[in-house]
Amino acid sequence: MTASDPDPVDDVVATIARSAAEIRQGLVGRRGKADEENPSGETQAEADIWADELLADRLSSIDGVGQYASEERSEIIDAGDDQVYVAVDPLDGSSNLKSNNTMGTVFGIYDEPLPAPGSALVASGWILYGPITTMACARDGSVTKYELTGGGRTVVEEDVTLPDDPLVYGFGGRVPHWHDDFRAYVREIESDPGHKLRYGGAMIGDVNQVLTYGGIFAYPALEDSPRGKLRLQFEGNPIAYLIEAAGGRSSDGTQSILEVEPTDLHDRVPLHVGNTELIDRLEAALE
Ligand SMILES: O=P(O)(O)OC[C@H]1O[C@](O)(COP(=O)(O)O)[C@@H](O)[C@@H]1O
Ligand SMILES: [Mg+2]
Numbered sequence: 118m119t120a121s122d123p124d125p126v127d128d129v130v131a132t133i134a135r136s137a138a139e140i141r142q143g144l145v146g147r148r149g150k151a152d153e154e155n156p157s158g159e160t161q162a163e164a165d166i167w168a169d170e171l172l173a174d175r176l177s178s179i180d181g182v183g184q185y186a187s188e189e190r191s192e193i194i195d196a197g198d199d200q201v202y203v204a205v206d207p208l209d210g211s212s213n214l215k216s217n218n219t220m221g222t223v224f225g226i227y228d229e230p231l232p233a234p235g236s237a238l239v240a241s242g243w244i245l246y247g248p249i250t251t252m253a254c255a256r257d258g259s260v261t262k263y264e265l266t267g268g269g270r271t272v273v274e275e276d277v278t279l280p281d282d283p284l285v286y287g288f289g290g291r292v293p294h295w296h297d298d299f300r301a302y303v304r305e306i307e308s309d310p311g312h313k314l315r316y317g318g319a320m321i322g323d324v325n326q327v328l329t330y331g332g333i334f335a336y337p338a339l340e341d342s343p344r345g346k347l348r349l350q351f352e353g354n355p356i357a358y359l360i361e362a363a364g365g366r367s368s369d370g371t372q373s374i375l376e377v378e379p380t381d382l383h384d385r386v387p388l389h390v391g392n393t394e395l396i397d398r399l400e401a402a403l404e
């Protein structure tokens with residue numbers, strides 16, 4: 118590729134950034150449930166289906182994109198090219214639409230056809246629909262944060278790294294369903310006077326707090342759901358890639374999320390991300 122060649126990775130990131138204002142606006146009037154389930158067996162919000170269709174149309178028509186896949190559709194769209202393969206969680210935390218709390222859009226750009234391991238990611242990121250709309254994007258081992266206004270994108274911080282002193286923690290899943298070793302680890306984290314709880318019911322909101330303040334977010338393996346809740350291609354890998362690029366660690370309990378081999382497009386994965394020291398301690402606790 119020469120400097121003047123189009124770069125499909127840039128084009129995908131720019132298209133998602135440009136679409137964010139429209140997605141945010143389109144949430145109005147689409148806060149209800151649709152009468153449909155996604156491939157994970159969850160009832161879809163009207164906005165889940167709408168945002169998926171909007172992103173599918175736009176991303177699959179970009180030159181160089183070979184596939185579009187999403188948490189909200191069972192089949193991969195064959196986009197005809199063979200440079201990059203895009204996996205999206207169109208709306209992360211869409212159950213927060215009812216209470217009007219934070220949500221996001223998550224994306225992973227792979228250089229192998231899907232399902233692919235996280236080691237095949239070339240970029241990933243998320244949009245956060247908070248009081249303002251922001252984007253965090255990882256590429257080439259470096260994380261950049263942006264503020265998004267209308268179609269525009271302004272860099273607010275480059276080479277973002279997790280703060281050294283972890284502050285926040287958030288753990289998903291019903292507490293009675295946590296395994297005993299995980300519960301014991303949580304009690305340790307909670308009892309540290311330097312830590313405080315942050316859990317908002319949208320992975321992106323909680324992980325963005327970890328990126329901002331340092332700490333740990335997990336949606337662990339549960340007694341009634343051995344692979345947890347979150348999806349490897351659409352949530353686990355993109356988040357892990359970004360947190361690792363920011364100097365943190367990810368783990369499925371024993372190894373980096375990026376090393377987990379997918380067996381199915383909609384595989385789930387126990388997800389733990391955050392400061393290296395806290396993930397090291399977690400893996401020791403789960404041994
Ligand atoms: O309601 P729970 O069990 O706390 O689950 C919350 C988790 O589920 C999710 O909402 C799943 O993502 P989707 O909303 O994209 O399905 C995460 O964002 C969040 O961390
Ligand atoms: Mg999600």
Ligand SMILES: [Mg+2]
Pocket residue numbers: 165188206207208209210211
């Ligand atoms: Mg979703």
